[in-house]
Amino acid sequence: MHGFANPTRFLSLAKWLTPLLLLSGIVLVAGSLAWGLFMVPPDRLMGETVRILFIHVPSAWLGMGGWMAIAISSLMFLVWRHPLAALAARAAAVPGMVFTAICLATGSIWGRPTWGTWWEWDGRLTSMLVLLFLYAGYIALAQAVARDGGSSRIPAIFGLLGAINIPIINRSVVWWNSIHQPPSITIGKSAIDIAYLIPLGVAVLGFSLLFGGVVLARMRALLADVQTEARLRRMALDG
Amino acid sequence: MSGLKAKHQRLILVAIALIAIIGAGLLAAWGLRNQANYFYLPDQLVAAPPSVGQPVRLGGMVADGSIETLADGITVSFIVTDQEDARVPVRFSGILPDLFVEGSGVVAEGSLNEQGVFIADNLLAKHDENYVPRELQEMSEHQAARMAEETTVGLE
Helix, strand or coil: CHHHHCHHHHHHHHHHHHHHHHHHHHHHHHHHHHHHHHHCCCECCCEHHHHHHHHHHHHHHHHHHHHHHHHHHHHHHHHHCCHHHHHHHHHHHHHHHHHHHHHHHHHHHHHHHHCCCCCCCCHHHHHHHHHHHHHHHHHHHHHHHHHHCCCCHHHHHHHHHHCCHHHHHHHHHHHCCCCCCCCCEECCEECECHHHHHHHHHHHHHHHHHHHHHHHHHHHHHHHHHHHHHHHHHHHHHC | CCCCCHHHHHHHHHHHHHHHHHHHHHHHHHHCCCCCCCCECHHHHHHCCCCCCCCEEEEEEECCCCCEECCCCCEEEEEEECCCCCEEEEEEECCCCCCCCCCCEEEEEEEECCCCCEEEEEEEEECCCCECEHHHHHHHHHHHHHHHHHHHCCCC
């Protein structure tokens, strides 16, 4: 792991890994969505609206996974001071926020026909909305630090602090009476029929690969920014 | 301590901070455990009934065979129950959500009247964690019926 803290080694790896992740992600996402939207049978109670599952669940997973990526990168930055770790955290924030927003939007659209409401101030729904706001705060903070200078430790501490929301989202439907149903998939057990479970698994994998590809692409762009700036500064000094 | 490398010192510091944050978060969630409930369960409502007219939410299962349409044609009355024996009679006038059937979960928004009947202004259906294709459920019901037939042959 520490070997990749070297930007040169990271860039040579990311150069071929980025298109690989993006391409395989797009193929799997397209395949699983076609499968989920056109081929799986309707649910016994929800009917056709069950198809939202194949977008809602992967985006919920990546909304939370994105913040876990920020938290772990922040921890590595705080302890080992790898500059790439701070970059990785910044790169994961925007896609994480996008997936959180998709999760909230699809959940709301799904809630209307099944529960009879667009939105309720319920434990699960509210903690997910808090995650969206945490992302917005993190992105603003990280950009302010990157632009105006300041310690990268500040967004890193915020990233670690915000991680406390993740277990709260996860446990919210167990701790409190909630309009949202308890988890369908627990360790070694699934209440989702195999007809939905397999395309759902492919969709989760595909969206995750896509997420990884986007994060790597953004890290390369951020690194290129840093290099350009350094080169411009050197040119200005020489000139 | 002075022999400790700087990065190990930071690791210990961050670990202590994390434990403190997680502890604080768990404490906060624990403190909220009764306040952040989205609805009351029937036994909670029966054990400590809110005052008449106070808006609350009631969540539970629609008791089998309890849904009745009243004479006016738009008011339904049914009983909300739970795993305990608490039963709360509910009355609602309005459009029912698609998932509202006997034996499924429901959340009713409203208040108790003087007779102890819960008058709902709004009904929300709750989905359970099971996702089962329609065909498969019909098949398994069919199979179950056949199995019941086979196993009860000659018992009469």
